[in-house]
Amino acid sequence: MWMGQGPSYEEVHEIAKTLEGKTKYRPTLGIVCGSGLGGLGDLVEEADIIPYDEIPHFPVSTVPGHMGKLVFGKLKGQIVVLMRGRLHCYEGYPMWKTTIPIRVMKALGVETLFLTNAAGGINPDFNTGDIMIIRDHIDFAGLSGECVLRGANDERDHIDFAGLSGECVLRGANDERFGPRFLATVGTWDDAMNELAEKAAKELGLGDILRRGVYVMIGGPTFETVAESRLLKNFGADAVGMSTVAEALVGRHMGMKVFGISLITDKCCLDYTTAKVTTHEEVLAIGQKRAKDLQSLALKI
Numbered sequence: 001m002w003m004g005q006g007p008s009y010e011e012v013h014e015i016a017k018t019l020e021g022k023t024k025y026r027p028t029l030g031i032v033c034g035s036g037l038g039g040l041g042d043l044v045e046e047a048d049i050i051p052y053d054e055i056p057h058f059p060v061s062t063v064p065g066h067m068g069k070l071v072f073g074k075l076k077g078q079i080v081v082l083m084r085g086r087l088h089c090y091e092g093y094p095m096w097k098t099t100i101p102i103r104v105m106k107a108l109g110v111e112t113l114f115l116t117n118a119a120g121g122i123n124p125d126f127n128t129g130d131i132m133i134i135r136d137h138i139d140f141a142g143l144s145g146e147c148v149l150r151g152a153n154d155e156r157d158h159i160d161f162a163g164l165s166g167e168c169v170l171r172g173a174n175d176e177r178f179g180p181r182f183l184a185t186v187g188t189w190d191d192a193m194n195e196l197a198e199k200a201a202k203e204l205g206l207g208d209i210l211r212r213g214v215y216v217m218i219g220g221p222t223f224e225t226v227a228e229s230r231l232l233k234n235f236g237a238d239a240v241g242m243s244t245v246a247e248a249l250v251g252r253h254m255g256m257k258v259f260g261i262s263l264i265t266d267k268c269c270l271d272y273t274t275a276k277v278t279t280h281e282e283v284l285a286i287g288q289k290r291a292k293d294l295q296s297l298a299l300k301i
C-alpha cells in the first residue's frame with residue numbers, strides 16, 4: 001500500500017488516462033503560467049481546454065489571475081499542455097498537492113517544463129517589468145529547519161520564519177517509479193534552455209530588461225517585511241515568489257528538463273524609509289503590461 005504523501009503512481013497515471021480520453025494531443029512540452037501571465041494560453045492553437053474541476057483528483061485554482069484550466073494544443077506547431085493557473089501551498093494545499101499537475105504532465109509524455117511566474121525583485125538593480133531567466137533557486141521550504149536563523153532579527157521588524165518556510169515537496173515516502181529518494185539539485189535549471197531564452201530575448205530587443213538570477217520560493221501568502229527582504233537578499237536571492245521551485249523539483253525528480261522565467265512585478269523594500277506596500281493587483285497589472293513581450297518570448301523560445 002502506498003504510504004507516501006500525495007497521489008500514488010497509479011493515481012497519477014489514472015488522471016493522465018482520463019485526460020487522454022478528453023484530448024487527442026500528446027504533449028511533450030509543459031508550460032505553467034504565473035500570476036497574470038495566463039495570456040500565454042491565448043497563443044495555443046486548436047486548443048482543447050479542460051477546467052481543473054472537471055479532472056478527478058485535481059486541485060482547483062483559487063487565486064485571482066489563475067483561471068484553473070489545462071490547455072492542450074499547438075504552439076508554433078509543437079504540441080503543448082499549458083496550465084492556465086497554478087496551485088500554491090498558501091491556498092491551503094499541502095506542497096505535494098500543488099505539483100500533481102506536473103506529475104500528470106510527465107505521465108502524459110511531457111519531457112520539458114517551462115515555468116513562469118511573477119516575482120518581487122530583491123536585487124536592487126532589478127526594475128519592475130524586468131524579465132529574469134531563472135539561473136538557480138533557493139528552496140526555502142526544503143532548506144528550513146528549526147530556528148536556524150534565530151537572532152537574525154531586526155528590532156524594528158520581524159522575520160516570520162514559519163511563514164517563509166513550508167516543507168520540501170519531495171518529503172514523504174518515495175516511489176522510485178517517479179524518481180530517486182535523494183535528488184541532486186545542482187543543475188536543476190537547464191543551461192542550454194537558458195541560453196536559448198537569453199538569445200530569444202535579445203533577438204526580440206528585450207536585452208535591456210533581461211536579467212539572470214536566483215529565485216527564492218517562500219510559503220506566502222504574506223509579502224515580505226523589510227527584514228525578510230533583507231534576509232533573502234543576504235541569502236543570495238535576486239527575486240522572490242511563492243511558487244515554481246516545488247514544480248521544478250518535482251519535474252527534475254521525474255527527469256524532466258526544466259527552465260523558467262520570472263517577471264519582476266514589484267521591487268521588494270530593503271529600506272524602511274522608502275518601504276511601500278505591494279498588492280496582488282499591482283502584480284497582475286504588470287503582468288498585463290508585459291503580456292505581449294512575454295508571449296513573443298515564449299513563442300520564440
Ligand SMILES: O=P(O)(O)O[C@H]1O[C@H](CO)[C@@H](O)[C@H]1O
Pocket residue numbers: 033034035036063086088116117118119220241242243244279280283
Ligand atoms: O508565482 P506566481 O503564481 O506567478 O504568483 C506570484 O504572485 C502572487 C502574489 O501576487 C503569488 O502567488 C506569487 O507566487
Ligand SMILES: Nc1nc2[nH]cnc2c(=O)[nH]1
Pocket residue numbers: 118119120121218220222223224240241242265266267268278283
Ligand atoms: N513573495 C513575493 N511574491 C511575489 N509575487 C509577485 N511579487 C511578489 C513579491 O514581492 N513577493
